[in-house]
Amino acid sequence: MQIKLGEKTYDTGKLTGEALWESLEFEETVKAEKVMLNQLNMMAEQVVKLYKNQFTVEDIKKGLESHEVWATLNNQCFGVGYKLVEKIETKNE
Numbered sequence: 001m002q003i004k005l006g007e008k009t010y011d012t013g014k015l016t017g018e019a020l021w022e023s024l025e026f027e028e029t030v031k032a033e034k035v036m037l038n039q040l041n042m043m044a045e046q047v048v049k050l051y052k053n054q055f056t057v058e059d060i061k062k063g064l065e066s067h068e069v070w071a072t073l074n075n076q077c078f079g080v081g082y083k084l085v086e087k088i089e090t091k092n093e
Helices: 018-034 036-050 057-063 066-092
Strands: 002-005 009-011
Touching: 002 057, 018 036, 018 066, 036 057, 036 066
Parallel strands: none
Antiparallel strands: 002 009
């Protein structure tokens, strides 16, 4: 997976099964959270972890335009599981 912050693009590298488990556990935790700001903070921290600290939460805040933040973080956090489902569906067709 990749994320572009400002002019720089970052890559997660190979994502293992562990990343899928963490993504699903994280999704359950975020969905249980009721306050949007808490969700946003949790997602930003998860993205930094997913990219192995190549950048910080502050880099995300400064590198994404306001209208891109929610969708980008959502896609990054939950994209691990979505990519697996896409591969399974493609394989079964």
